[in-house]
Amino acid sequence: MASLKALKIRIGSVKSTQKITKAMQMVAAAKLRRAQMAAEAGRPYAERIEQVVASLAARVTISDQTPKLLAGNGHDSVHLLIVTTSERGLAGAFNSNIIRAARRKADELIAAGKTVKILTVGKKGRVLKRFYPKHIAGDIDMSAIKNVAFSDAQKVADEVIQRFDNGEFDVAHLFYAKFQSALVQEPVGQQVIPVPVDPDAAKTAGAVEYEPDEETILADLLPRNLAVQIYRALLENAASEQGSRMTAMDNATRNAGDMINRLTIEYNRTRQAAITTELVEIISGAEAL
Known part of the structure; x- marks a missing residue:
């Protein structure tokens, strides 16, 4: 005894x-409201630009002039997983759920004979080095960022596009946690390069004339769409992190x-x-x- x-x-x-822990809960609760508002405000724009790109992509006939971000490079052997996590821990299962979703996708691709590369955005994603030491393509440090801005997402998007242009990968997937409530954060994995084409998008859209042509518009719109999707991921992560930390x-x-x-x-x-x-x-x- x-x-x-x-x-x-x-x-x-x-x-x-x-x-x-009580003080950390109160701080997380105070930050959650602002982060939640930012995430919810960014969703309509991100969803709308996704719809516009899908509609345009469905109308385009793939040719040599088609932007590579839409048409791809003709291969499907090397996949890049962009895993966005937080810089700090003590946030419950927030980071581990994202990492678990990325690991499932990585294991699925490896089992299918694909080559997997992992680009981590955020300190906590570096734990993937333990599981895939030979697959880590790089790490983007976000520790100096207090409030996420679109320029931060643009820098990440620029690096991803540069890697794609250099032929480092064929397909890119983005992983983050979608905020639903302080108790629920849903891990999401979506393909961002090349842009998935919905064959029904052109059927549901009305007759539209574009000036200039679709390829020219897509050449400017596709890089912006990638930056917007990454920005949405960072905003969703910020809200999910505070909600999960408050609950934890x-x-x-x-x-x-x-x-x-x-x-x-x-x-x-x-x-x-x-x-x-x-x-x-x-x-x-x-x-x-």
């Missing part, structure tokens, strides 16, 4: 931890409270046992006299 001093020190330690710290605070109660009961019982032992010894000594 632990001594009274050891129990008292442990209770004090847990109380200090509880104060920290709330659970940690509750668990600390339960542990304090259990330790306090154990402390009181140990103290009572010590007092009882001393009384018995005093009574025994008095009777001996």
